[in-house]
Amino acid sequence: MNMKLLWDLFWLFARVALFSWGGGPASLALMQREVVDANWISNEEFADAVAISNALPGPIAPQVSAYVGYKLSGIWGAISATAGTVFPTTILMLIMIAYFFNIKDSPTVAAMLKAVRPVVVGLLLWTAYIMAYSVFSVNKLGWGKGLIQNKTQTAIALVTFAVLTLTDLNPVWLVLAGAALGFVLYR
DSSP states (O other): OOHHHHHHHHHHHHHHHHTOOSSHHHHHHHHHHHHHHTTSSOHHHHHHHHHHHHHSSSOHHHHHHHHHHHHHHHHHHHHHHHHHHHHHHHHHHHHHHHHHHHHTTOHHHHHHHHHHHHHHHHHHHHHHHHHHHHHHOSTTOOHHHHHHHTHHHHHHHHHHHHHHHHSOOOHHHHHHHHHHHHHHHHO
């Protein structure tokens, strides 16, 4: 067991958790940048981790961190990465709960949150862009050719977006339908 790697996993995911605003999905952009920059996984593997995590119940950030940790160091890597994702922010949240109700109506806090929310949207859009690029670009030839050559995947993405936008269908059904469709089309 490589204790340095386990500490590195814990610390990287703790940093991501502590410096991300907006919860698990919002932390994905920073998480992706950190793990790819560390050469732990590729953008494509990160997209796989997010896809698998979306297919499971529960919070996405600990699941993605467990995927990365397991890839690098087995079960102890998964535990270390997940602990880094969960423990620091849980402790911080317990501390903040004691003070939140005293500051929640503060104009300063409201002003800060008003600017942070669009930043979180930008982070989510960036994550979606990177993931879409890894799915739709063919041999890194770019978007146009990738979208044309991946007509089926493009159609799946557009239909998924339309169904989620126009209905109240639970996304888990779309993930399960996508898995079944992938089993039929791509095996």
